Amino acid sequence: MGEAPAFFIDNFQGNISNELNLNSKGYVTTIDVSCNKTYVIGATEKESTPTFEIQILDKSTNKWVIPIVFGTKPKPSKGFSAISLDEDRILVIKGNSSSDDCFWFLEVNTAFVREQKTRLGTEVASWSKGVIGEAEKPIVISGPSGVGKGTLISKLMEEFPSMFGFSVSHTTRAPRNNEQNGVNYHFTERSIMEKDINDGKFLEFADVHGNLYGTSIEAVDVVADGGKRCILDIDVQGARSVRASSLEAIFIFICPPSFEELEKRLRIRGTETEEQIQKRLRNAKAELEQGKSPALFDHILVNDNLDTCYENLKKLLGLSDGIKISQKSELVVHVPLEHTVSRIDQKIVINCGGSELEKSAINSFALDLSSIKGGAPGRTRGLNIYVMGTKISS
Incomplete structure (x- = not known):
């Protein structure tokens, strides 16, 4: 907490509308989210780097608060608009930006923000990037060590790159021989990973064989941002955490034909000491029991024969009859520096009139928020764009 910058206080006028459109001359906007709080969003120069800064006026005490802000901050534009969607989110629209980077959500009272407020005992906000369209459900593949999960995933990615x-x-x-950082794993220090876990950056994590393993939310979003379907190779404990999270996924458990066969495969692999093998076998017994739970996994595949198991995996994913190609709109909408916004139910109408109209063939469009999913600390997906009643985003 601390004092707000002077230009925030000097420009505060008391009764401020919950919607303020800015053009190239404006760098600050104020939003009333509830009857007790006003959020001030400003594009500022910080160490010669433009950034968005957030301040909160608590009207019950008439005091300014500087919140802890999670998420990746958007790069500010010289002009932006903002509108309160509800008591949970503020939509920020960057001017002079295309639709792949202009929609951002400042979350102020979502489940993630409330959890962080309770943990830290102070005001919290979090940025979440708005993404046009849906991403296909990620695939969670689990099973005991040595069952062949990695081989099945490698075959899937080799055939459908x-x-x-x-x-x-x-x-x-520590990395094993020939393992590359950022390719096989993101190798990190325990203190760093523990901090990121506390900051809510991980979808799931577990202490396995004396080491921390985890899947960051960013790692899943990066795959979806690239237009691909994300595969998560995690243990049963991690799968349980993902199932309990807000991520919608398909859960598949790979099991061996027998426990004896699993032990044989672990010994043939030759990457662990006898002590490590015994530890993995003890964990495998517990995982095989949990893997039978229908409440956790949607499908169970027995890896008796690798080729047969792989064909069954493709059938589950609807790939046995060839590759499914989804048609995606390539139309990119440009929001000029000077624009106005208004709200009709779950649609935000953006008027793109002005001197920069030639950059876009669209004079105005509506951003439909009725199907949004996800949110901080990852992405907010499911945004759709409509022009004159016609949907142009997929």
């Missing part, structure tokens, strides 16, 4: 992307997990263990 443009369709799937592998979620690269974080771990605090």
